[in-house]
Every structure is written in C-alpha cells, then in structure tokens.
Amino acid sequence: MIPSKFDYHAPKTLKKALSLIGEHGDNAKVLAGGHSLIPLMKLRFAAPDVVIDLGQVGGLSGVRVSKDGTIHIGAMATHHTVESARGLKSKCQLLSETASVIGDAQVRNRGTIGGSLVHADPAADWPAAILALNAQLEISSADGSRTVSAGDFFMDLLTTDIKPGELLTEITIAVPPANSGGAYEKMHQSASGFAIAGVAAQVTLDSSGNCAAAGIGVTGVASVPYRAAAVEAALVGGPFTEDAIAAAADKAVDGVDPDDLQGDLHASGEYRVHLAKLFAARAIARAANLAG
Numbered sequence: 001m002i003p004s005k006f007d008y009h010a011p012k013t014l015k016k017a018l019s020l021i022g023e024h025g026d027n028a029k030v031l032a033g034g035h036s037l038i039p040l041m042k043l044r045f046a047a048p049d050v051v052i053d054l055g056q057v058g059g060l061s062g063v064r065v066s067k068d069g070t071i072h073i074g075a076m077a078t079h080h081t082v083e084s085a086r087g088l089k090s091k092c093q094l095l096s097e098t099a100s101v102i103g104d105a106q107v108r109n110r111g112t113i114g115g116s117l118v119h120a121d122p123a124a125d126w127p128a129a130i131l132a133l134n135a136q137l138e139i140s141s142a143d144g145s146r147t148v149s150a151g152d153f154f155m156d157l158l159t160t161d162i163k164p165g166e167l168l169t170e171i172t173i174a175v176p177p178a179n180s181g182g183a184y185e186k187m188h189q190s191a192s193g194f195a196i197a198g199v200a201a202q203v204t205l206d207s208s209g210n211c212a213a214a215g216i217g218v219t220g221v222a223s224v225p226y227r228a229a230a231v232e233a234a235l236v237g238g239p240f241t242e243d244a245i246a247a248a249a250d251k252a253v254d255g256v257d258p259d260d261l262q263g264d265l266h267a268s269g270e271y272r273v274h275l276a277k278l279f280a281a282r283a284i285a286r287a288a289n290l291a292g
C-alpha cells in the first residue's frame, strides 16, 4: 500500500509543467486530484519515477463563457466547480447536471474533469456528456497544442489520445443554440457512484418542434464510452413522439462489438444493454422537454 519512490514537482506555470512533462515523458505522471492516480500508485499498478502536481499551475481550473459563445472548462476544474459555475446551467444544463451526479460531495470537490477524461474509466460520467456535446479537447505539449474532438479522444479501455509529454489543458463546448436541451440518466454503482450505465442526450428542436440536431453519449456499457450515432440518425428530422423516441433509443448499442458488451460483478452485459436503451429513451424525452 506504499507507492514506489518518485520525485515530486509542483510547477507554478503551465510552461514549466509542460517542460517537465516533455523532459520526463513516459517516466512521469501528472497529478490532478489524485483520486485515480494515488490508488493506482499505492497498488503499484502505476510506478512513475516523477510525479508532476498540477495543483499550483495557474489558469487551468476556471470555467468561463467567451463572447463568441464558447464554454471553456480548464482541465483542473473540479466537478463541483463545473456544477456550481455561475450562469453555466442556463447555458448548458447537461454539464451542470452531469457534474452534480458524480460520486458524493467530497469526490466532487477533489476530482477534476481533466483527470476523469484522461483516466477514461469506462464507467465515468463525464465522457457521456462530453461526447453528446461534441466537445473539443485542447492537448498541449512543450512543442505546442492540438485539438481533438471528444469522439476521437477515447481510444481503448483506460486509454485516450494523450501521449507521453502531453497535457489535457482545456475542454471547449459551443453554447447550444436556442430550443436546445440536455439530460443525463444513469444507474449508479451504490458504493462509488460510478455509472453501471449512463446516457447523455443533447437535442435541438426546429421551428416545428422536430429534431434539428442530436448528440447521444453512452458510458458504462462497453470498454470505451461512445457516441450512439444510430440513435442520433434516427432522431434527426423526426418528431419527439413516444414511439419515435423508443425506436431511436432501441439503437443505443448499435455498432458496438457484441464481445465488448460483457458483464462484471456489478451487472450482466444483457442488463447494461437494457439500461442503455431505457436511459437513452428517458434522457432524450427529458432533453426534448427541456428544449421545448
């Protein structure tokens, strides 16, 4: 239960953090809230030579909406910071709602959105919302920065597009247009709060009340969170009737490799598929209601 020896750095600027990460590459681990990293180090599943604590780096933990209608969330923003960010709920309900159902108050005060996304636990809540909102993730290194869409970020179990020497610095999301609504539905694992299955829906209505756009993110069901493209395609252009929503939601696991729909000690694969369809229908109905 004691981590192996490591050097500890607490840089105060992003430039210094990026230079340290560039210098140590694969031998370094970045520390955000430590909720996932510290247990892994104590169990020696992770044994970095160098730990770079981002806690004192300025400018990474804010939430703001810029004049061009973009929401900027620093990677070190805690779940609570997002949940309670002034004015955010009225601009993007899905972000505030997702933050509010992560773990408990202690977890939300310490865990960060960046740590959650980079750790990429298959049962984490943020990926569902980030996928539904088609967020853009800014990844920085000593050589510059690049932007990756949420849909391209999650690559495999606990694996993202972040490479050694890189940091996730910011998550940006376009403020949804008028007549939009978002909702997140999940069944939580009772000890931790992680999702047994969770579905986030973000929809926009056209002037007739039909679906102009839809984003559906699914977590907890497969080894990698995903965008349910078949559900989105079934919704766009149609009405939000009970039948139309049920038919679209029934496609919640379309395209997922059946071998990837495995159960574990918390729930069978079959039950997770059932929940994914059920929560897709509930989240879409609630999002459409909020949009209207």
Ligand SMILES: Cc1cc2nc3c(=O)[nH]c(=O)nc-3n(C[C@H](O)[C@H](O)[C@H](O)COP(=O)(O)OP(=O)(O)OC[C@H]3O[C@@H](n4cnc5c(N)ncnc54)[C@H](O)[C@@H]3O)c2cc1C
Binding pocket: 029, 030, 031, 032, 033, 034, 035, 036, 037, 038, 075, 076, 101, 102, 103, 104, 107, 108, 110, 111, 112, 113, 114, 115, 116, 118, 119, 123, 124, 125, 126, 162, 166, 167, 168, 169, 192, 193, 194, 195
């Ligand atoms: C008791 C408990 C209950 C929880 N319940 C839930 C829940 O209900 N739902 C849920 O979604 N989550 C839940 N979590 C997860 C938690 O909320 C954290 O978001 C998650 O564990 C990541 O932790 P962290 O932010 O402290 O990051 P850390 O543990 O510090 O880091 C996690 C990983 O990401 C890397 N990393 C961190 N930040 C960056 C960055 N900016 N750039 C590059 N790499 C980075 C680290 O090197 C490490 O590999 C729970 C955690 C605990 C302990």
